[in-house]
Ligand SMILES: Nc1ncnc2c1ncn2[C@@H]1O[C@H](COP(=O)(O)OP(=O)(O)OP(=O)(O)O)[C@@H](O)[C@H]1O
């Protein structure tokens with residue numbers, strides 16, 4: 093496990109740099125090809141249910157000037173931020189606490205893994221029954237979608253803190269609190285960063301699914317509303333918007349992860 | 361244990377037992393305690409039967425469902441079929457794409473960034489688009505589930521293909537093997553453990569995608585059973601469906617893990 | 629309690645078991661203040677186990693350990709342990725790694741950095757204060773660990789194959805370096821190594837441990853004048869000592885290999 097992650101990060105560092113054209117060129121070319129294929133095929137199909145990129149952007153533009161839609165965007169962003177923050181903080185702190193005890197990790201982890209492998213969306217009705225329709229239920233559901241993976245990553249990371257470093261700390265007579273602050277936290281930072289990136293995507297998916305199933309606002313709700321109104325170009329435009337909204341924080345988190353890994357994971 | 365330990369707690373060896381019980385025993389205790397408290401809470405009268413029913417009733421009812429021909433044929437078999445088809449499709453496509461990426465550098469460079477950020481994108485937002493284009497039948501579900509699970513297969517298989525030791529590749533070249541011989545005799549076997557890991561995850565993702573899409577919008581299927589029971593205020597069937605789906609997902613994952621592990625030379 | 633004649637380490641009838649595995653002992657070990665004692669022995673015989681018991685990183689199954697006349701009751705302030713190479717913290721600079729032990733003891737930032745800077749000079753890393761361990765060679769990292777061990781002014785250093793991961797030449801250089809440092813601060817040392825040469829070069833006494841469960845099968849005093857350098861290894865008494873230790877270890881290792889089959 094450990095050897096493997098080291099190997100991967102090593103390879104990551106070496107394959108990221110190629111001579112010749114810059115790294116962003118090939119993916120952009122691919123994206124361009126896909127958009128062209130989309131435009132051509134939609135104009136050939138000339139069908140009401142298959143709008144091209146221009147129509148999608150156009151309808152997105154008009155959506156963005158509607159205050160109701162903007163309200164939905166803000167709603168989703170607000171709930172996402174809260175549930176994501178809670179998932180990261182609670183998941184990582186609880187994960188670290190459990191990870192410090194090998195015995196209790198061994199006892200509790202099988203249950204958490206089993207829980208995590210359940211398709212969580214089918215649990216959403218329970219949230220609705222107990223919390224009602226609204227921010228509370230979809231926020232809690234998004235939180236649960238994100239917190240379990242965060243928790244699991246942090247338990248594994250904490251359990252993987254170098255035994256040698258633990259022994260060194262013990263030989264210096266370090267207290268448990270000092271150990272956590274000076275050894276455990278710095279050791280798990282790379283995993284924390286990776287977990288934060290993963291957790292973001294999962295929280296967002298959970299939130300959108302919840303909004304699609306039942307809601308009175310939010311991006312997921314807008315998607316399904318447009319579906320029932322059969323406004324395909326609006327759906328496509330909103331999907332593009334959601335993609336961009338998800339991509340920006342993800343790329344930022346990726347950069348953060350890269351920086352942390354450079355500083356904290358450099359084992360010789 | 362003899363007298364008081366002089367060793368700081370965090371470097372002491374993990375005890376084989378706590379209070380006379382091994383970790384596995386505690387796992388069971390935790391499980392039983394959770395189920396029992398849920399059962400007691402439901403029976404205590406503190407919560408309405410419309411919100412929560414005792415676990416024992418959930419279990420009995422979900423077993424009864426197995427005797428219901430409509431449930432088995434329309435929901436269980438259909439969902440299982442959808443999962444199988446999407447899983448097989450994503451396994452074939454995923455390993456193929458990963459092989460192409462490992463062989464052709466420009467494919468690798470064009471696609472790798474997308475593979476990296478894929479799971480940050482709420483791919484379920486595409487579901488309404490697919491429903492508009494293909495109707496509410498099996499096609500959009502299979503498409504979405506395949507798309508959702510193929511990327512994790514690609515990511516893991518790629519790790520496998522790329523970690524073939526260079527010396528082995530050199531050996532293959534010195535033996536003048538054809539590319540297809542190299543693939544069958546060297547690359548595939550060497551990448552197998554990572555591919556298998558990807559397939560296990562891929563099944564989990566396929567299950568999640570099929571159930572989530574059925575749950576959001578479909579005419580039938582396991583996910584729809586839960587949805588319909590919720591909308592009909594049929595709490596008993598709703599919980600029975602949730603329990604059924606959870607056990608189904610767990611068993612599917614465990615079975616595939618066990619089946620695939622026997623191929624994994626790293627574990628022998 | 630502690631007088632000039634109290635040994636710095638006195639272990640009596642120490643034994644260790646890991647489940648069904650009888651890993652060590654029973655062994656007696658006595659190290660005088662300022663004495664340099666090495667342990668050599670076949671792999672898996674229990675050397676690290678003994679060192680960790682002395683350093684309060686393991687509880688012995690039975691037996692007692694006294695350090696400086698007092699029974700061990702936990703990691704001790706004036707005992708420093710030098711581990712193998714990667715015991716440097718990769719996220720700290722050289723200076724902060726060296727200052728780590730002082731920081732843990734609550735020494736103020738300015739004071740500990742000044743002290744660390746001094747020690748960095750002593751171990752020959754001046755100019756590398758702001759480098760990270762990954763930017764150093766294995767030998768340099770080991771110097772960082774040595775400087776950290778010295779920072780707390782120990783009267784006992786426990787070293788478990790500290791140069792095990794280094795190449796032959798670096799090993800020799802580092803060993804001479806260690807000798808110099810130990811001579812300056814005059815502390816007792818328990819040193820574990822696989823290299824018989826290294827043991828002879830460094831020690832006042834070499835203990836040879838037999839195969840598992842390890843007990844001491846020989847004790848070889850090394851009468852070479854101090855200060856020493858690698859030149860001393862070619863003296864008659866040094867080569868004799870090496871021959872004697874090697875003969876012991878070989879017969880142990882042969883028996884061990886045969887019984888494992
Ligand atoms: N935590 C442990 N659990 C179980 N067995 C252990 C443990 N630590 C050590 N052992 C066993 O005890 C024996 C002695 O181990 P130890 O590490 O002390 O050997 P060593 O002499 O230091 O060997 P080496 O020279 O290879 O470092 C070995 O057989 C080892 O397998």
Ligand SMILES: [Mg+2]
Nearest residue numbers: 675676677788
């Ligand atoms: Mg050892």
